[in-house]
Amino acid sequence: MQDLVILPSINFTEVFNTNKGAIYQSDSENCWYIDFAGKLARFDYRNLLKLKKAVYQIDIENLLLNSTKAPDLEIIFICACDHCYVLSILEIIALKELLQGTFVMLELNHIIFDRLHRIVA
Amino acid sequence: MKDIIRAKCLLSSDVETLINQQIKKEAHSSAIYLSMASWCNRNGYDFSSDYFFKQAEEERMHQLKFYKYILDMGGTAISPDITNIKIEYNSFREVFEEALDQEISVTQSIKNIAARCHKEQDYVTLEFLNWFFREQREEEYKARRALELFDVIGEEGTGRWQIDKHVGQIKYESEA
Numbered sequence: 180m181q182d183l184v185i186l187p188s189i190n191f192t193e194v195f196n197t198n199k200g201a202i203y204q205s206d207s208e209n210c211w212y213i214d215f216a217g218k219l220a221r222f223d224y225r226n227l228l229k230l231k232k233a234v235y236q237i238d239i240e241n242l243l244l245n246s247t248k249a250p251d252l253e254i255i256f257i258c259a260c261d262h263c264y265v266l267s268i269l270e271i272i273a274l275k276e277l278l279q280g281t282f283v284m285l286e287l288n289h290i291i292f293d294r295l296h297r298i299v300a
Numbered sequence: 301m302k303d304i305i306r307a308k309c310l311l312s313s314d315v316e317t318l319i320n321q322q323i324k325k326e327a328h329s330s331a332i333y334l335s336m337a338s339w340c341n342r343n344g345y346d347f348s349s350d351y352f353f354k355q356a357e358e359e360r361m362h363q364l365k366f367y368k369y370i371l372d373m374g375g376t377a378i379s380p381d382i383t384n385i386k387i388e389y390n391s392f393r394e395v396f397e398e399a400l401d402q403e404i405s406v407t408q409s410i411k412n413i414a415a416r417c418h419k420e421q422d423y424v425t426l427e428f429l430n431w432f433f434r435e436q437r438e439e440e441y442k443a444r445r446a447l448e449l450f451d452v453i454g455e456e457g458t459g460r461w462q463i464d465k466h467v468g469q470i471k472y473e474s475e476a
């Protein structure tokens with residue numbers, strides 16, 4: 180028998196990128212792919228919001244000032260989501276920047292949608 | 301690129317957070333009223349105890365109304381944990397003073413949500429909030445009337461007994 184590898188035809192649109200990573204949206208799957216910390220992880224709407232909340236909640240200033248804490252690692256675990264990140268402070272800052280940029284772009288996309296397709300001028 | 305977030309949820313995350321805070325506030329109110337009902341009952345103020353039992357139920361209903369609204373809008377409603385409900389009050393009058401304070405704080409907090417909605421042009425939530433503004437008009441009226449009984453009747457002699465009797469009769473029947 181022959182092994183047939185069928186590659187799904189997924190269209191990715193890049194939402195935002197930094198030199199540390201990128202976030203893509205898949206319209207056909209209604210989800211996002213996050214390319215960060217050496218892996219590509221899929222997030223649906225709920226999980227993306229949970230990730231945003233988890234990352235935004237981290238007190239970066241406190242992590243930087245707190246010198247007693249031996250490992251400078253933070254584990255980002257999201258309930259009912261397959262992915263988990265173990266990140267250093269620098270990576271957390273980078274992920275936060277990536278997410279912030281992404282949500283600004285998504286908001287912009289929403290405004291453009293309103294203007295072009297939804298609001299009768 | 302699709303506008304996925306808008307398709308999933310009609311609420312902005314800011315408004316959703318504010319409404320979740322309001323859910324906690326209503327749950328807190330309900331717990332406070334329940335505690336007041338207990339205090340009044342223990343101290344022989346039966347009508348006031350009934351009045352606060354009813355208030356506690358109403359607050360629970362408000363909580364659920366906000367809760368279901370978030371869910372209807374595609375958001376995440378959060379069940380709040382309520383702690384630090386006081387058990388003792390210094391006087392009969394203090395109970396009603398705190399009841400009024402509580403209602404004022406609820407009204408102010410709903411006004412704050414509405415202000416945010418205006419800013420975001422979230423007319424859907426504004427329309428939903430209108431029900432609560434009417435309700436708060438009634439709630440503050442009743443709480444104020446109850447407190448006024450202490451001045452009108454006076455606490456001397458059988459005053460508190462009279463006040464308690466009248467608390468059960470407070471109604472808001474405005475046509476306005």
Ligand SMILES: [Fe+2]
Nearest residue numbers: 326359362406
């Ligand atoms: Fe209420």
Ligand SMILES: [Fe+2]
Nearest residue numbers: 329359403439
């Ligand atoms: Fe109330």
